[in-house]
Amino acid sequence: MPAHGFNLKKHTSKKPVTLVQKAVLATLLLANLTFGVIPGWAQSRQQLPTLGDSSELASAAERRIGESIARQIYRDPAYLDDAVLSEYIQSLWQPLLDAARARGELSEELEQRFAWEIMIGRDREINAFALPGGYLGVYLGLIGLVSSSDELASVLAHELSHVTQRHISRLMTQQSQQMPLMLAALVLGALVLGKSADAGNALIVGGQAVATQNQLNFSRDMEREADRVGFGVMTQAGYDPKAFVSMFEKLQQASRLNDNGSFPYLRSHPLTTERISDMQSRQLLDAPKNLPPKPPDFYQAMMAARARVLSRPGPDALRSWIADGNLVATKEKELNYASAGVLYAAALGALQLREIDTARRLASVLLQQSAATPKPYRVAKMLAAEIEWAAGDVKAAAALVDADAPGRPELIIGSQLRIRSGQARQAITRLQPWVSTHPRDAAAWQLLSNAYDAQGQTLRALRAEAEVQVARLDYSGALDRFKAAQDFVRKPPPGSGPVDDIEASIIDARTREVLAKLKEQAKDEKEMR
Numbered sequence: 001m002p003a004h005g006f007n008l009k010k011h012t013s014k015k016p017v018t019l020v021q022k023a024v025l026a027t028l029l030l031a032n033l034t035f036g037v038i039p040g041w042a043q044s045r046q047q048l049p050t051l052g053d054s055s056e057l058a059s060a061a062e063r064r065i066g067e068s069i070a071r072q073i074y075r076d077p078a079y080l081d082d083a084v085l086s087e088y089i090q091s092l093w094q095p096l097l098d099a100a101r102a103r104g105e106l107s108e109e110l111e112q113r114f115a116w117e118i119m120i121g122r123d124r125e126i127n128a129f130a131l132p133g134g135y136l137g138v139y140l141g142l143i144g145l146v147s148s149s150d151e152l153a154s155v156l157a158h159e160l161s162h163v164t165q166r167h168i169s170r171l172m173t174q175q176s177q178q179m180p181l182m183l184a185a186l187v188l189g190a191l192v193l194g195k196s197a198d199a200g201n202a203l204i205v206g207g208q209a210v211a212t213q214n215q216l217n218f219s220r221d222m223e224r225e226a227d228r229v230g231f232g233v234m235t236q237a238g239y240d241p242k243a244f245v246s247m248f249e250k251l252q253q254a255s256r257l258n259d260n261g262s263f264p265y266l267r268s269h270p271l272t273t274e275r276i277s278d279m280q281s282r283q284l285l286d287a288p289k290n291l292p293p294k295p296p297d298f299y300q301a302m303m304a305a306r307a308r309v310l311s312r313p314g315p316d317a318l319r320s321w322i323a324d325g326n327l328v329a330t331k332e333k334e335l336n337y338a339s340a341g342v343l344y345a346a347a348l349g350a351l352q353l354r355e356i357d358t359a360r361r362l363a364s365v366l367l368q369q370s371a372a373t374p375k376p377y378r379v380a381k382m383l384a385a386e387i388e389w390a391a392g393d394v395k396a397a398a399a400l401v402d403a404d405a406p407g408r409p410e411l412i413i414g415s416q417l418r419i420r421s422g423q424a425r426q427a428i429t430r431l432q433p434w435v436s437t438h439p440r441d442a443a444a445w446q447l448l449s450n451a452y453d454a455q456g457q458t459l460r461a462l463r464a465e466a467e468v469q470v471a472r473l474d475y476s477g478a479l480d481r482f483k484a485a486q487d488f489v490r491k492p493p494p495g496s497g498p499v500d501d502i503e504a505s506i507i508d509a510r511t512r513e514v515l516a517k518l519k520e521q522a523k524d525e526k527e528m529r
Helices: 019-026 059-075 083-103 108-113 140-145 149-164 167-174 176-193 197-209 212-236 242-258 271-286 298-310 315-331 337-352 356-370 374-391 394-400 408-420 424-437 442-454 458-471 475-490 501-528
Strands: 004-007 117-121 127-130 135-139
Touching: 059 108, 059 117, 059 135, 059 167, 059 501, 083 117, 083 140, 083 149, 083 212, 083 298, 083 408, 117 140, 127 140, 127 149, 135 140, 135 149, 140 149, 140 298, 149 167, 149 212, 149 242, 167 212, 212 242, 212 271, 242 271, 298 315, 298 337, 298 374, 315 337, 315 356, 337 356, 337 374, 356 374, 374 394, 374 408, 394 408, 408 424, 408 442, 424 442, 442 458, 458 475, 458 501, 475 501
Parallel strands: 117 135
Antiparallel strands: 004 127, 127 135
């Protein structure tokens, strides 16, 4: 995986190139960020040093590099903006950010300059990654693998620590002397990957060989530091410290199952075992004692099931899960951890196969059994609403969703339902304050544009369309929409009514801001040539 992160499959199969391969190999690899494969590309028995921030790359420059990668990821079909899963990830992510801030790991400068955004990839790989500028990512395969939210939080804490400790910037500085040769091999490899994964990886690995030995010692310290800092962050955030060790053990097992011998040097080093030992020691010495056992987390079981289904496992897997759900529905009368995930996967799997009656029946069982547990019941209602929406029964779907509830899933699904049922004005009332506090929410901006269009407010709809592109970092697309809005102001169509002068002023100001972004982007691209 060409970025800081956990990675359990080596990309030498002939399956389609993954989301992060396509984006990162084309852009991020110019910095040779190929450390942090398998959770422990590097581990050492030496005493952990204190790594000072020896970075020479300014945080603003690192953010721009991250944006160039994120821009490509947003365009990729493998990028997933799922309101339900995103909310779940955010519920784990925000306590980690708070803990990092409280511990002094997250400086005020980095908090303001970096994006601190988590992207979700559809791939079934068990993987998470950190990119420059505070962009992080997690694959559905990882979300579906964990057996507790604490385990997933341990991975996020590790990746967060790579960013707060400026590891990416440091490696870019450390590798600067080897960049020309590395860049030639990596870019060529990225291009070839689109046609042949084997040939592309051969070129990439060949280019990396130039810098591997120097890089190994440097990244070894980084991985250990990310473990140490991440462990402290997750424990302060209230997560179970034992999850760090159990997650490593899961990753180690999966690594053995997926090892195809592509990296014999790395396979010959028992790095993950050493990291597990280190975390076990920290757990005994530093972790809070006598923590009360946590009750079964039905919500996490449902989110893991959702991730497994949305990772597109194929019809056979979906039918197998539906069969499991049918069995559980007849045998289990009360919800438990296993049945929560089985029923959710079965109902969503039936929806994916367009077996609406089966999906409705299984969702109904899940609703009945989760009624006494508020968070799982809410998630089950959202799933039932998705099923009714797909079936075209807007009224039944609306009855399941409180469109004015504070959650993002209710915002997205509720707004869709309101626009479809002729209540665009209510959708606008709900969406406007949201986008003012969440300006990077492209899906919300798109719904707001649709709602304005339904109300005949063309200028506002055009501006919202432009903001969709800004949120996706597509400044060229945004400029096109802002210019269309300016053209509308200059030559309004007959019967369109008076122009909103305030909205026109906002559009002019935003156009200037986007033009400045484009100039900055062009300058960066010129310097990279």
